[in-house]
Amino acid sequence: MKLLPERTVERLSKYRRVLQRELDNGTDHIYSHELAKLLHITPVQVRRDIMLIGHTGTLRKGYSIDNLIKLISEIIDCSSSVQNVAIVGIGKLGQALLDYLNDSNTKLNLSAVFDNNPDKIGTSYSGTVCYSIESLKKIVEREGITIGILTVPPEFAKEVSTMMKDAGIVGIINYTPVSLKLDGTFLEEYDVITTLEKVAYFSKPKNAKLL
Amino acid sequence: MKLLPERTVERLSKYRRVLQRELDNGTDHIYSHELAKLLHITPVQVRRDIMLIGHTGTLRKGYSIDNLIKLISEIIDCSSSVQNVAIVGIGKLGQALLDYLNDSNTKLNLSAVFDNNPDKIGTSYSGTVCYSIESLKKIVEREGITIGILTVPPEFAKEVSTMMKDAGIVGIINYTPVSLKLDGTFLEEYDVITTLEKVAYFSKPKNAKLL
DNA sequence: TTTTTAATGTGATTTTTGTAACAGTTGTTA
DNA sequence: TAACAACTGTTACAAAAATCACATTAAAAA
Known part of the structure; x- marks a missing residue:
């Protein structure tokens, strides 16, 4: 994957945290505008970030929280080797x-x-x-x-x-x-x-x- | 004066600090490339920032440290009213x-x-x-x-x-x-x-x- | 005095970041 | 089934920030 913009990486870190909280609350999918609201940013920015990491949501259903968390973790922590x-x-x-x-x-x-x-x-x-x-x-x-x-x-x-x-x-x-x-x-x-x-x-x- | 870019304001804060140290060391003028080196940025960026705040240096002599500190202080702290x-x-x-x-x-x-x-x-x-x-x-x-x-x-x-x-x-x-x-x-x-x-x-x- | 050197100041360009616009698609409703 | 609404994905555009290129000029050197 191409190198991600710094600001995108920063937001990914924040996405993951709020997503984890949503997951703990029993939610399994989330719309870009919902995630945007949690971070006080625009839905477009959320969609673009998610696009950049190669994840794809389901139309009318939103993004799978579980998959997103796993993907972000793969990108940031590189689960293969703990930092x-x-x-x-x-x-x-x-x-x-x-x-x-x-x-x-x-x-x-x-x-x-x-x-x-x-x-x-x-x-x-x-x-x-x-x-x-x-x-x-x-x-x-x-x-x-x-x-x-x-x-x-x-x-x-x-x-x-x-x-x-x-x-x-x-x-x-x-x-x-x-x-x-x-x-x-x-x-x-x-x-x-x-x-x-x-x-x-x-x-x-x-x-x-x-x- | 026009509103300054965020990054410029951040650098002004850093300029002031290193300039104060230079002044305490007895230096009275400084070149853009010297100031740049202290902050690990480019001389052009220093000159542009200084231009933006309306200060002007002397060719072949550099910038007056004392004047620069005073101007930056005026901009950031607005000496008239303490924050x-x-x-x-x-x-x-x-x-x-x-x-x-x-x-x-x-x-x-x-x-x-x-x-x-x-x-x-x-x-x-x-x-x-x-x-x-x-x-x-x-x-x-x-x-x-x-x-x-x-x-x-x-x-x-x-x-x-x-x-x-x-x-x-x-x-x-x-x-x-x-x-x-x-x-x-x-x-x-x-x-x-x-x-x-x-x-x-x-x-x-x-x-x-x-x- | 003339040439060279070393510095400032700034228009033009590039890079990075964010936003707008909208095409496409899926489900819902009439 | 047809029209509509809602949401994603992406291209095009705009704004912010940094960098390049160079005109200009003062001092130093020849």
Whole structure:
């Protein structure tokens, strides 16, 4: 299958979650306009996304929820090979994200957390043991970790991100305010302050986007 | 001035931060390619953003850092009227974001945090006192809060977001996994799991974006 | 002084993303 | 059975964002 657009992949993740809830409620089919309503987007966008992943619905019946979930899971998690995740830097944000992961029913598996604080190393965080950053490469290789969540203090961001790459991690979410660049890895940056300042800008009456 | 593109506003926030660091280091002018390098983007993009905000550099000298910071601040924070921020739901994520805010030198002012846990109400979190969600409207009006960070458990997301809007908040960052829709407010959604699953997708060898 | 170099500013183009329009089809109703 | 309504799938279009290409100009070098 052709590479999917980023926004489509993001929506697939959300589709799956609400679809799972529908399935748990006993629904077995859903119309594009129903799914759209749950995510506050347009039915066309839903149909297009579903088209892109090669699923096809039944006219007048909608989409089979079960099949859709299976297909999305195949695409995102690639059920054949589980992807393992590590959180690097288990401060407040790291711990918060850890809980988000544990509460979600994502198929991604959190395998380890890392920190350089001796008090933290060896401790268990929501059931996952914390290792020293020194042992990053060893554990990443042993556990087959491919994805890393970077939540260290900014001054360590660059160094640690390089260590993560060298350890074999291929996808990194960078929550530090430091802009990074790592060839050969998929790097997603999320900047808390930037987001807040953007909202501040667009919240001002003169910048409000009218609908 | 014309309404700025979202991505430009995001970059302005980042420009300001790195520019402030340069200024603190004693630099007074900067070239587009230098600024670009700090953020790992292209010089053209920097120049276009700067053009959009109506600043003009000096040929062969670059941009005046001081002027640029002042202009960006005028645009984002609108120095005439300080914007006040509240965090609604002071669990782990709320506390983590609170620390991010306190560590940053954003001009936005965190005025209050809210929760419905009696043990938390009245307590101070990193210097900011926690109020009951019951008193949201009262405090928002008293403090002139316009921006809210929503970090409550998912089951309360919809209800609390409506309360925030009714209280007069015009910009909301929704960190819950629940998709919201609020007319008349600028709503920015951030879904932790979606981000992670997106990274998982693009980290798989067959989906890697080659450069 | 003339040439070259290095930078800004911006129209034109491309890429990505979202939306509109509608053809096709299946079930329902008259 | 004929007309209609409802829903999918897709092509064509529009909007947003990024990039390219290059005109312009100030300083440096020859």
